[in-house]
Amino acid sequence: MLKVYGDHNSGNCYKVKLLLTQLAQSFQWVNVDILKQESRTPEYLEKNPNGKIPLLEIEPKVYLAESNAILHYLSEGTPLLPSDRLLHAQVLQWLFFEQYSHEPYIATARYIVRYLGSPPEYAKALAEKRAPGYAALDVMEGHLTSRPFFVGARYTIADIALYAYTHVAHEGGFELSRYKRVNGWLERVRNQPDHVPMEPLLVSERAKS
Amino acid sequence: MLKVYGDHNSGNCYKVKLLLTQLAQSFQWVNVDILKQESRTPEYLEKNPNGKIPLLEIEPKVYLAESNAILHYLSEGTPLLPSDRLLHAQVLQWLFFEQYSHEPYIATARYIVRYLGSPPEYAKALAEKRAPGYAALDVMEGHLTSRPFFVGARYTIADIALYAYTHVAHEGGFELSRYKRVNGWLERVRNQPDHVPMEPLLVSERAKS
Incomplete structure (x- = not known):
């Protein structure tokens, strides 16, 4: 297994x-x-x-x-990864976007806030994550203007990869309410069959441990 | 075209x-x-x-x-990307390693030094890239102990991706001489058919422009 x-x-x-x-x-x-x-x-x-x-x-x-x-x-070989060559490449493009332009700002801000409890020595690092994090969200908002999901017309692993930290971006201090298209997309991802939520983060427990 | x-x-x-x-x-x-x-x-x-x-x-x-x-x-479909499912996955693993654990430290250090000319206001950022950059090189050195290339027994796009910034890591201040296996691998990459070098960076021109 x-x-x-x-x-x-x-x-x-x-x-x-x-x-x-x-x-x-x-x-x-x-x-x-x-x-x-x-x-x-x-x-x-x-x-x-x-x-x-x-x-x-x-x-x-x-x-x-x-x-x-x-x-x-x-x-691979499932409906969650397109076999069409261009769509497949676009999925990978978004996966690399997520790891290079999104996660290092949006996920690490959340890590500093929720795992580490925003210690003062991280204040500058946290502040520096705002502009590039919002830039990533802006790119997502723009892309979703004319599309229901990131690649093609269907839910793929590009959506799974981007959903993971976007839907908890507020836990790192990002204001998501201004992103209308992103919010609509988050809702569509949550409505996919067999969706499971991420386990809630127990702030006090993590910060204490 | x-x-x-x-x-x-x-x-x-x-x-x-x-x-x-x-x-x-x-x-x-x-x-x-x-x-x-x-x-x-x-x-x-x-x-x-x-x-x-x-x-x-x-x-x-x-x-x-x-x-x-x-x-x-x-x-895809060429000898530079294995079609075997596990080897293919390992290539992607190294491509994501390169963009997440290697490039943000080794490439950006070079950018600060050679493109920006190491301005004093970047001194701290540059210093902070050393430990994670060396950690990435350590991982590469360890992996290459028992292998000629990163995935399988052959040159693949994983080697191309990692070669790009590793072979100029010294331009960002990384000391490569201690990495014996990495150096042997750089040499093997350079010896591949139809290898072309990266164009030399004209420091003064870039820093001035």
Whole structure:
């Protein structure tokens, strides 16, 4: 059975859980607490030398890292990844956009606020995430002006990847209310069959641990 | 004919040029000078709303952004992208590693040093790139201990993506001499048929412009 090493409150890990659920594929979840440095132990680094979650164990001792590479691997041959060459390329374009222009600002702002409890020494780093984070949301808003989903006319893993941290962007201090198209899209993603929500983040518990 | 919008000194753009050359595919190069804000003009943003290079124009007015999505698109069905499902997934894993854990430190350090001329106000940002940049190089060194290339036994687009900024990491102040395996791999990449070097960066010209 597939095994996922992850944290239930991490958007990158939630992507994998959401996809596997929508593909009706069973999996075993192994919790890895990054605040307790569980992704930096010698045992974990043996599995993923880059020390990050999520990590997919495809079969015993065969591992695949990087959330969006995992999404691509799991969705190939399903309706969630278009086989058309151009649409497939556009899905990958949005997956790279998410990891380069979106996640480093929107996810890490949330990490500073909700995992670390906004310590003063992170104030400048947090402030610096605002402009590029909003720039990513602006790009999304513009793209969704004429489309229901990110690629083609259908829900794909590009939507799963972008939904993961966009729908909790407010937890990192981003004001989402001004993004009308993004909000409509978030609602469409939530209405997909077999959608599961991300587990609520227990701020006080994480900040204390 | 394929059209590439890019900057000859950008590693992300060089990836595309190197791949197209090795695939013996002809293309037209349209120079975009990021220091002159040419990727932020209304005309360019019409093509790529995220305002980044490289950008591939597949056919008139059909664009594909994100360097690694472009590599994947262009190499599908060629020996540079394995068709085996697991090897293919591993290629994508390294492409995402490159954009998330490598490029933001190793490429941007080079940008601060060689494009911007290391202005004092960037000293702290530059210093903060050292540890994660070396961490990425450490991961690469470890992976190459038992392998000639990043995925399988052959040169793939994972090597092209990682070569682009690794081979000029010293231009951003990274000390590469301690990475014996990485150096051997750089040499193997350079020895591939139809390899073309990145154009030398004319520091003074860029810093002045």
